[in-house]
Amino acid sequence: MATDTLPTPAEEDVPPQRYSGLLAGEIEARWQARWAADGTFVVPRTTDAGPGGKFFLMDMFPYPSDAGLHVGHPLGYIATDVYGRYLRMTGHTVLHTLGYDAYGLPAEQYAIATGTHPRVTTEANIARYRRQIGRLGLAHDPTRSVATTDESFYRWTQWIFLQIYGSWYDETQGRARPIRDLIAGYEAGELTTPDGRRWSELSSVERAAALDARRLAYRSKVPVNWCPGLGTVLANEEVTAEGRSEIGNFPVLRRELTQWMMRITAYADRLLADLDRLDWPESVKTMQRNWIGRSEGVQILFPVEGQEPLEVFTTRPDTLFGATYVVVAPEHPLLDRAVPEAWPDADLPERWRAGEASPRRAVEAYRARVAAMSERDRQAATGDRTGVFSGLYATNPATGERIAVFVADYVLAGYGTGAIMAVPAHDQRDFELARALDLPIRPVVAAGDGRDPRDASSWADAYPGAGELICSANGHVSLDGLGVDEAKRRIVTWLEGEGLGAARVTYKLRDWLFSRQRYWGEPFPIVYDDEGVAHPVPETMLPVTLPDVDDYRPRATDLDAEPQPPLSRAEEWVQVTLDLGDGSRRYRRETNTMPQWAGSCWYELRYLDPDNEERFVDPEIERFWMGPRDGDDTGGVDLYVGGVEHAVLHLLYSRFWHKVLFDLGQLSSEEPFRRLFNQGYIQAYAYTDRRGVHVRADEVVERDGGFWYHDEPVERHYGKMGKSLKNGVSPDEMCDLYGADTLRLYEMAMGPLDVSRPWETRAVVGSHRFLQRVWRNLLDEHTGVPTVVDEPPDAETDRLLHATIAAVRTEMEHLRFNTAIARLIELNNHLTAQAAPVARAVAEPLVAMLAPFAPHAAEELWSRLGHHRGLAFEPFPVADPAKLVATTVTYPVQVAGKVRGSLEVPAGSDEQSVRDAALALPKVRRALAGRAVAKVVVVQGRIVSVVPAAG
RNA sequence: GCCCGGGUGGCGGAAUCGGUAGACGCGGAGGUCUCAAACACCUCUGGCCGCAAGGUCGUGCGGGUUCGACUCCCGCCCUGGGCACCA
Incomplete structure (x- = not known):
């Protein structure tokens, strides 16, 4: 817009000391400089908080993107700052800082596109974030702000990796222990090696493998989203619904590759159980519970002709008698060795054979087809059930029947045992395959919904519900007539007695794929010897620094080649000569890097002790800030604020x-x-014109019930703020226009903190006007001199002040900043309406209560009111209980449930006198219209309800 | 499909041990100031009927409990999010 070409309006019209955006900007810069110079918010490296206690306050740290901030980003940071400032004023020692989650893909992709080193981009972005966030006047401790890309930080990320690598999970003790305990256990014969041989009989390579089998960080061949076009594995969210890479649109395949894994599954039960001890939103706990996915079931052995028995997992052992076939996952190891060369029977149904000449060919074709599909495709294809006969037969241990073993993609290799007993009558997926392949369906739970309980031929779907067991007896056990739960108990008892099965708990949670074929991440502190055995880099050699490379691109190779991470081409770095205790030898470094989650798994700990070069955190300091408080307390950060998008991954990994x-x-x-x-x-809001193209949201006007962009009608929709929708608003713009204090106040006033809401730039002026009015109530707008008087306030104002203090304190404690602000506005509106000089005894508490929200303006007012010490550690006002007691009470009076009048009586009036006064009200008598009074309800201090007689 | 949230004026929201629905703010209308505009300030602002006094309807929909329901109970509808072949 072209305002800058118009003559400047007469500035002298505006009083020079009016609280304008310009003045706010000047005040803010001044106070920020003073806080920085005085180190006001630097938290001493203390382990003594004094009588007020300590408080560790944290935000989820940002990834510094090149787009900079928009006004949505700092919402949480402002909220924690407001709360932190309140806590300081109520005597707490507050630790609050903000670091940067600086490894990540965008900087790497920018590097691929432009050749700029990611470190350059990242540092520039961090500097920009610091400047933008700094303008908001957040009371962070600047000396504790870390970045995950700092050598002094990732050194300890690597160190923690080595701790995990150097540990195993002792199931009997339910905790991780150092790997040396495992070695001792193996040596002493207390623990059995994976293949059962004695430790002393194993070669060094075999010993390494035996340890790796139990380490919490280990390498494993796992199916991953392998993208040959990009030369890297991709996370599921980086793969499109069409099974192609989000970037570059290359095909993505499922492929087994050797990757670093973290054995998070060892902690499944504790991660689940300890949720109950956390003060977290119930929704996040629920998401984690679902993600961990604990289910109790039974593992049952099905004998297979000519093979080892097949283990299946089921949560419905009660339906064992209805198991008419068995299904294994396409990746099941049984298929690698046992599939016969020829069909066992000449007259097999055509559909079982999938048109192939032998089971081996049928299974191979099926496996190949499944392998070519992405996880997404595989799950999307639920409509058409497919499967092939493996040529193998198993025996149902309950019925003794010979049943076929099928291969089908709906059975997942990674869950349970990768094999199921199919009960088509009572499981929808089994039912669908049975219908598709014409397999027998035998009901064993009587359906109570009207269908024929014994003949499934006319059923439209499976019956998964409860009911009475039928057709479920052999010579040794009978479930007939039992309910589902009782039947489960009885069959499990029988199976366990026969050695055919055992109760087992299974989790959906999988081990965590921890390596990436990327450049911009933490190198693993691991080297390999000539035999391919992994060795940890000694702690004293940390950090393993990230070398410079000239090409950040993962190498595009052919389909079958192993991926070549960018680091693999830094030959001088990869080849290393080390003395790991047996003399100098040549080793190759691990060339994968850690995923972006690594740094955020422990950054809260580094805030506590960012300069420590001896340890990742000093134990005393950790105990002070994060130690448990009482019997069942878990300890931890006192308050962690961030978006719900991290409900599972980050918050589960860091817990682990x-x-x-x-x-x-x-x-x-x-x-x-x-x-x-x-x-x-x-x-x-974002706006599109009639071509569907986004137009600049800040140039759209609302008129005649529609939205217009340069006189063209446009359509409004709602979405994320940002460049692509042309609807971004930066905090800088708001600071320029109104000042940071206004922006802070507005963001806190617009609604409860946990609720999402639409940004509305034109509404920001409301918060600015409020500050302007406070300013005008306490200072002369022309001279800037305080106008407050030392006389005491009138009784009404005094009562309102104390009621406000009490209310604001309550709201602050509960993070309800929007209503706290509303109370402050009400108090100030009252002062405005009085149109008289404000008493100092009111002005000062008002300024102090404003300080958490608008710290710069509050400091400025505080100082102009004659205080030389800053406001940051001034005590928050305390309400005088004597002044909270009202002298009169106003009762609304209802007649027949409708409010008809109101009644003011002295506080403490007894019920009888309230009732009499209420009935005497003319409006009440009129509303009664001559009817008799059946009953009068008087709720002390609340309401009077008059119930007229019927008729 | 399953599991969590959430539906209140034109808009963001306030009020839930059941007790005057709409605090506070935006927007809107009118006014003061100004040559004028902007800023600022003042008044009004849920719908309908009414000159007014007042009446009446009103918290997604339909029932219920109660002197009294945004709040509790039953049954729906809509909407945001999470998970999704987990045997």
Whole structure:
């Protein structure tokens, strides 16, 4: 817009000391400089908080993107800052800082596109974030702001990796232990090696393998999303629905590759159980519970002709008599060795054979087809059930029947045992395959929904519900007539007695794929010897620094080649001569890097002790800030605020690392985050013209019930704020226009913290006007001199002040900043309406209460009111209980449930006098219209309800 | 499909041990100031009927409990999010 070409309006019209955006900007710069110079918010490296206690306050740290901030980003940061400032004013020692999650893909992709080193991009982005966030006046400790890309930080990320690598999970003790205990256990014969041989009989390579089999960080061949075009594996969310890479649109295949894994599944039960001890939103706990996916079932052995018995997992052992076939996952190892060369029977149904000449060919074709599909495709294809006969037969251990073993993609290799007993009558998926391949369906639970309980031929779907067991007896056990739960118990008892099965708990949670074929991440502190055995890099040699390379691109190779991470081409770095205790030898470094989650798994700990060069965190300091408080407390950060998008991954991974470190005696706290709060998001309207192209949202006007862009009608929708929708608003713009204090106040006033809401730039002026009015009530707008008087306030104002203090304190404690602000506005509106000089005894508490929200303006007012010490550590006002007691009470009076009048009586009036006064009200008498009074309800201090007689 | 949230004026929201629905803010209308505009300030602002006094309807929909229901109970509808072949 072209305002800058118009004559400047007469500035002298505006009083020089009016609280304008310009003045706010000047004040803010001044106070920020003073806080920085005085080190106001630097937290001493203390382990003594004094009588007020300590508080460790944290935000989820940002990834510094090149797009910079929009006004939605700092919502949580402002909220924690407001709360932190309140806590300081109520005597707490507050630890609050902000670091940067600086490894990540965008910087790497920018490097691929432009050749700029990711470190250059990242550092520039961090600097920009610091400047933008700094303008908001957040009371962070600047000396504790870390970045995950700092050598002094990732050195300890690598160190923690080595701790995990150097540990195993002792199931009997339910905790991680150092690997040397495992070696001792193997040596002493207390623990059996994977293949059962004695430790002393194993070669060095075999010993390494025996240890790797139980390490918490281990290498394994796992199916991954392999993208040959990009030369890397991809995360599921980087693969499109069409099974191609989001970037470049290359085909993505499922492929088994050797990758680093973290044995998070060892912690499944503790990660689940300890959720109950955390003060987290119930929704996040539920998501984690679902993700961990504990289910109790039974593992049952099905004998297979000519083979080892097949183990299946089921949660419905009660339906064992209805198992008419068995299904194994396409990846099941049984298929690698046991599939026969020829069909066992000449007259097999055509559909079982999939048109192939032999089971081996049928299974191979099926496996190849499944392997070519992405996980997504595989799950999308639920409509058409497919499967082939393996040529093998098993025996149902309950009925003794010979039943066929099928291969079908709906059975997943990674869950349970990768094999199921199919009960088509009572499982929908089994039912569908049975219908598709014409397999027998035998009901064993009587359906109570009207269908024929004994003949499934007319059923439209499976019956998964409860009911009475039928057709479920052999010579040794009978379930007939039992309910599902009782039948489960009885069959399990029988199976266990026969040695055919055992109760087992299974989890959906999988081990964590921890390596990436990328450049911009933490190198693994691992080297390999000539035999391919992995060795940890000694702690004293950390960090293993990330070398420079000239090409950040993962190498595009042919389909079958192993991926070549960018680091593999840094030959001088890869080849290393080390003395690991047996003399100098040549080793090759691990060339994968860690995933972006690594740094965020432990950054809260580094905030505590960022300069420590001896340890990742000093134990005393960790105990002080994060240690458990009482019997069942887990310890952890006192309040962690961030978006709900991290409900599962980040918050599960960091819990896992924390627990490992706790088990190893490195930490006193059992959980990283004692209390979690999810803030909502700020979203924004976006507008498209009739071509569907986004137009600049800040140039759209609302008129005649529609939206217009340069006199063209446009359509409005709602979405994320950002460049692509042309609806971004930066905090800088708001600071320029109104000042940071206004922006802070607006973001806190627009709604409860946990609720998402639309941004509305034109509404920001409301918060600005409020500050302007406070300013005008306390200072002369022309001279800037305080106008407050030392006389005491009138009784009404005094009561309102104390009621406000009490209310604001309550709201602040509960993070309800929007209603706290509303109370402050009400108090100030009252002062405005009085149109008289404000008493100092009101002005000062008002300024102090404003300080958490608008710290710069509050400091400025505080100082102009004659205080030389800053406001940051001034005590928050305390309400005088004597002044909270009202002298009169106003009762609304209802007649027949409708409010007809109101009644003011002295506080403490007895019920009888309230009732009499209410009935005497003319409006009440009129509403009664001559009817008799059946009953009068008087709720002390609340309401009077008059019930007229019927008729 | 399963599991969590959430539906209140034109808009963001307030009020839930059941007790005057719409605090506070935006927007809107009118006014003051100004040559004028912007800023600022003042008044009004849920719908309908009414000159007014007042009446009446009203918290997604339909029932219920109660002197009294946004709040509790039953049955729906809509919507945001998470998970999704987990045997």
